[in-house]
Amino acid sequence: MAIAAPDFRELRLDGVSRDFGVLNALRDVTLTVGRGEFIALLGPSGCGKSTALNCLAGLLPLTSGSIWLDDRRIDQLGPEARGFGMVFQNYALFPHMSVRRNVAFGLEMQGRPKAEIARRVDEAIQLVRLTAQADKLPGQISGGQQQRVAIARAIVVEPPLVLMDEPLSNLDAKLRLEMRTEIRRIHTMLGCSTIYVTHDQDEALSLADRIVVLRDGLVRQVGTPEELYARPSQPDVAEFMGYRNLLSTRAEAAGAGLVVRVSGAALAGTPVGEVWPGPAIVAIRPEDLTPSPDAPIAVTVDAAEYRGRDFYGLAHTGDGTELFFRSETRVVAGEALRLGASAARVLVYPA
Amino acid sequence: MRRDEGILGRLWIWAVWALVGFFILNLLAMIASVVVNSFGTRWFNTWLPPGYTIRWYAQAWDEFQLPDILLVTFQVVGAVVIVSGLIGVPAAYAMARRDFPGKRAVMLLFLLPMLVPPITYGIPLATVLYQAGLAGTIWGVILANLVPTIPFVILIMIPFVEQIDPRVEAAARVFGAGLRQLFVRVLVPLLAPGILAALLLVLVRTIAMFELTFLTAGPTSQTLVVALYYAVFAAGVRPGQSIDAMAVVYMLTTLAWLLLALRFVNPAQIVTRAKT
């Protein structure tokens, strides 16, 4: 395939901040993105992830900090001078132009020769498998096809960096999975860097090389999907990554022999950060908390639902603490169980 | 796009705002010149009059028979507002809720009186009213003014009706409300903001409606705006200041209602937004 990203080494954000009010602000974000990397900006709504993307795109000016493409400072440049590709949440296709004209727009703005434009547009349309729809208007094609046009339009100019703002959020569940694979395929093929904004951790985990978790405008953790899944660095990141059991507790002993108390029962755990005897926070995924006859925590089941293969349930302990758990066998409300988890999957954070 | 490019871009923005500022400056100066003149003693060749007085108002009050004119104005406006509300709101409801054969034609029928300028259809309308013996009477003036206001109420109200969930009405029907009760107990309260907005706009437009009133009014059925026209037309007969005093009375009547209306509507709704 002839479309390929230009040569560059890295994109660097240095202390990037953007103030406007409390919500959607961005504080002191420092990040380096290598060539060919797929980075997901992950966080709940209002966390500043879209602000970060718009600052990168040049659609919002920074309050402070700088953005560098290798040795070139780009944060002073307007969006039209940065040469990045962007896929908007609502696609923002030009409704009065055919698919082909939409895709050609960026190349026309660069003043490329007609023959080159025609060739590259055809390639891009072929890449997103829309050759049959090339002469239709955006209003005449389906949501998934519009999505592909938006991607083709962003990559045809061979940008060093493609920005994607929740591109799959307007699609139905089945199409979303399909397009996820498609985006990853195109990214790998082109070798450009991609920055992908999403609030969906599944999407981030499956697509990204590295994930940046944002909350209240601050970077909470940067890591590979595996790291974020197994070892969130903060309790709030853990909560966001699916650690539904998040309890205030007390730690007894420190280091390797760490034990925490959950409703009086002792549970061996793994410290994340400096944990000393005293108040602590424990985080356990529901799928890691399973029943067995000799497990330490005695509970009564409140409700359980079958999710195919496993049952997921909610139970409470003697003192009313609620716990989410998984069971391989059927459980029913009112049933008494004992729950436990392996020490490696019980994460303990300093309070 | 807030980020703008270079000196040329900034110069362009500056020029656009300067143009807007110049327009508003002239507009406000024009209004101010009427107000100042109405309070001024006689002035020539100075920026401002040498002294101020309210005697032009007293003079205008008597000479132009302002009490009579104001009474007629409010009678006409009141009648137009009530009738166009009573006819327009139910029609808007039907237009919003039912799909009947010929609906597009009916919609066009309502759009036309708003798009065709009043002076164009006013002359044939005045002719018909003369034949019917209604021209020159207050009834003729009211009928003529209904032509643009009924469609106006309908067009403003249709989106208001459309945003009411039909299931609310279904619920009222299920609990036994007839059509009349449905209107009085459910729809009118829910539509109140829209009705208020539409009727206030009708009110403002009718006070300022010159052409139709002018073509159909007789000496005893003039509204304020028509009386003002005759006063300006015959300028020279009376001092300009008393004409301006009347103009200020007219401005106050109109703008007071406009300010009230603007609490409930968007300024852009004053002009018809025709979608074709």
Added chain:
Amino acid sequence: MNTVPLSVRLAQRGLDSVTLLVLPAVLCVIGLFVYPFLYGLVLSFAPKTGGILANYRKFFADPFLYDTIGTTLLIAVPATLLNTVVSIPVALRVRLMAKPRLLTTILVIPITLGTVLVAEGLLNYLGPRGWLNRALLEFGLSDHPVRLVHNYWGVFLSLVITGFPFTFLLTQSYVTGIDPSLEQAGAMLGARAPARFRRILLPLLIPGLTVTLCLSFVQAFSVFPSAVLLGAPAGPTRVISIAAYQAAFEQYDYSMASAIAMIMAAVQVLIVVALLAARGLVYRGPAGGGKG
């Protein structure tokens, strides 16, 4: 055998008691708008003297009458074009304002006050001793008062004062209907402000601008009170509505007056149809900046 009652069958086609609510309004508009218009049309073919086309023949034979079309166009077309062209950049700027409410409120004032008051105000303000001429003399921009009332310019300026806000508010409602992310997408693809306007905003605005042009033109073409009060109604601003008015209320020739009103309507329809046809030539595609 059809046993379904008539009322049910009608209701299935959307005709029931609710639909009947539209009837009073329809009757009003037919009785007070359609009928008078048709009556006027018929009446225009029944002149006081002469054959059925005598009124129209007279109109197009007498320069005092047929010149009014040209006179009106000469005022209405430049005023409409000026208002529409200026309203585009202003609306594009106002779109970026956080609180445009005050500005739109100020602009609504001249529309609300109407042409009669604006005429009286401009007589004061633009007159030989008015503030504008005073300012021109003061700043040395002119050494004698500029004549701006009782001629072409008085009427033209009154059409700008009331017409520009009208045009602006219409244009603004179309401008705000364009998704801002379209322009952002253009910028991301390297389009600078002029290219974004020409390639993205303008094509999307064309349908709305055509409607705006039509409505503004029709308004300007029917100019009446300001042409009498601010213009020279016997000469350079003898617009077509003055001719119609004089026929009806000075010569009491309702037949002739109706004929002139019909000609006025015909010119408006012709121009509007021409504008819509021109749009069809320039622009093919969806009418709005909808989803996509």
